[in-house]
Amino acid sequence: MLAVLSGGGTAGHINPALALAGVLQDRGWDVRFAGTPHGVEARLVPAAGIPFTAFEASGFNRKHPTSLAKGVAKIAASTRKAERWFREIRPDVVVGFGGYVSIPVARAAEKMGIPVVLHEQNSVMGMANKYLAKKADAVCLTYEHSLQCLAPGAPCRVTGNPVRRSVIEADRSAGRALFDLTDDDLMLLVFGGSLGARHINEAVVALKDQLLARPHLRIVHLTGPKELDAVTEALALTEDEAARWTLMGYQDRMGETLAAADVIVSRAGATSLAEISARAIPAVLVPYPYATEDHQTINARSYVEAGCAFMVPDAALDGDEFPRALFALVDDEGRRASQTSAARAQKTAQAAEMLADVVAEAAAGRCSTVQ
Known part of the structure; x- marks a missing residue:
């Protein structure tokens, strides 16, 4: 055939x-x-x-x-x-x-x-x-x-x-080794698609002190190629901080990177959402507000309503809603387990x-x- x-x-x-x-x-x-x-x-x-x-x-x-x-x-x-x-x-x-x-x-x-x-x-x-x-x-x-x-x-x-x-079958152990993570580390993956997302980058940078205050947390931050220099300058990481906060403009080993992650912050494009769902990773979704007919919000809505993720509008990134959703996942293993279970039920x-x-x-x- x-x-x-x-x-x-x-x-x-x-x-x-x-x-x-x-x-x-x-x-x-x-x-x-x-x-x-x-x-x-x-x-x-x-x-x-x-x-x-x-x-x-x-x-x-x-x-x-x-x-x-x-x-x-x-x-x-x-x-x-x-x-x-x-x-x-x-x-x-x-x-x-x-x-x-x-x-x-x-x-x-x-x-x-x-x-x-x-x-x-x-x-x-x-x-x-x-x-x-x-x-x-x-x-x-x-x-x-x-x-x-x-x-x-x-x-x-x-x-x-x-x-x-390559995403579905990616090995978690290999992904964790890629970023030199221990069993006790919790990995937060931040990305905005292949080109990055400036507003997400800025919102995460603003939470630098709160994120690094959690000693078990490791951040892998895919800024987008055009945003890497600006985010690097804004974070101004010390050597010790940089050991826990990996900055990359782009990652071509996305399957292993997703396999290693415990929590994700991402846009809600069709491919990103499908890959997050297939790996059943707890997530905070921030739909791109200028997508045609606001389709990223519509993409995410049923997934969020099924209990698989939180959704924060782009316009709310600078308020209390984003850190509240993010730290609810970072700090609460039970919430993460609940979202993972709901995502697996989607059978993506x-x-x-x-x-x-x-x-x-x-x-x-x-x-x-x-x-």
Whole structure:
């Protein structure tokens, strides 16, 4: 069986696709990937050993009408290119993960009678998936409340957001050794996504004295590459303090880093939240306030309501709410255990397997069974 996966624009589209690819390959499938020539997928997918084919695609700016014409022309040309490609490789199913590039790939599949499965990572469906969902054979969602974005009777299933095997299978002992942690150390991991989060950095820096007053606490702080110098200067750590507070602009061994963590402070992007959930780590989530349709808050809400994490609005970071939530987890083992138990009940670690089941059903022509 051959599956073509497609998505682009951000790692949030690509990482779930790579997680699915791993499961399909374990099941004996051949996997190919269709993405844009200059997006992150052009680097991440070949690095994962998956054959990559590039297609031009772009969005449009409503303030500049000419961009719409250019975008439509690129999609039309890429659709024709995808049809020619499909005639050569004869895929059994196409799986779209969002991003403009998935439009021509899925449209070509529709024209040729190839089943199309979509996966939406966020609580608010993106433009590409919303457009393609009208004709897709199956639509897989991360959050149940996303069903309201689709027409009644649409062939949907809530699978969760697939997480990379390197995260799920990361060894805690290896992660703890990476940061030279003892069994008695409690590790607080702070990160804001691949680019960092300035307001989170500032709020954590403001709590320096209170954090370091807890002798068992170790902080691993991923500031984002552009923020590292500013955070280093603001903290002004002594040699002894720096032994307990690790500052890094970026970490490419994220699986082991998450495996080592006991408490997390993070944004609530789809990938970050899925990885936190898959590892069942107690967390304080601070949604990015300028995300489209405030989707990070919506992403986090059901997770928080299930008892898996605390949520603090970005606007409340400078008040009492953030330290109260953070130290409730740092100081209370029972609260941490409760959030861990609730997170494990979400079964996020099984999302890739569940999505692979739907893909197999679509390839076999059994999409009518997907509810």
